[in-house]
Amino acid sequence: MRGRHRVRQVINYANLATPLGLLIAVAGRARVRRGEHGLLYAHGYRIRFPVAGAFTVGNVVITARPDGYLTGALLRHEARHATQWACCAGLPMLPLYLLAVAVSFALCGHPASWNVFERLADLDEGGYPRHPSRWRRRTLEAGGPAPGPSDDLDGKGVV
Incomplete structure (x- = not known):
């Protein structure tokens, strides 16, 4: 894992965004696994909100879709959102978004x-x-x- 990904990972744990993402994933009964670039992938999310192919909270990328959905351009897009969570100091990202x-x-x-x-x-x-x-x-x-x-x-x- 690159240094910048490790920094983002640490910041998003410290600012409580990643723990919130994990809580949301567990509440939606998603299966969580380690992914690329310090991200966590949560597949099989069962709550119908928000309406999106995937969404990111901290370093947790959450989707209702099966394993293998988070690849390529979509994964790059969601990884940028993880960086935004770090730049917004975590939870302030919610009202800003x-x-x-x-x-x-x-x-x-x-x-x-x-x-x-x-x-x-x-x-x-x-x-x-x-x-x-x-x-x-x-x-x-x-x-x-x-x-x-x-x-x-x-x-x-x-x-």
Whole structure:
């Protein structure tokens, strides 16, 4: 395990985010096992909230799906969320994430498209759509100018 992964692991245990993730996984009757990069994978989560293919609390990546689901781009996306938990000092991540969901929903009607945490974790790797903001959508529907380079807010060529 790389040093940065070990540091993230220690921080997320100390800030109580990983113990919270383990508690959530156990409450959802998920099977927990060690994964890559200091992460813990919790497969078979049985609670229907939140509605997501996977979600991360501390260093625990939780999914209702079977073992083998957490690979590739999705795993990289969830690992970035583990780092976000460490950077947000653990439990303050919960209200910050909920605020980001509310802002995204207000901006475009989707909880992830303009959520700063999801954008920083890479929307595409998390499987999220890129919805234009409500005001940009109204401009396009009203026959306004086509999107230009200055409208590409995230540098990925999608407005």
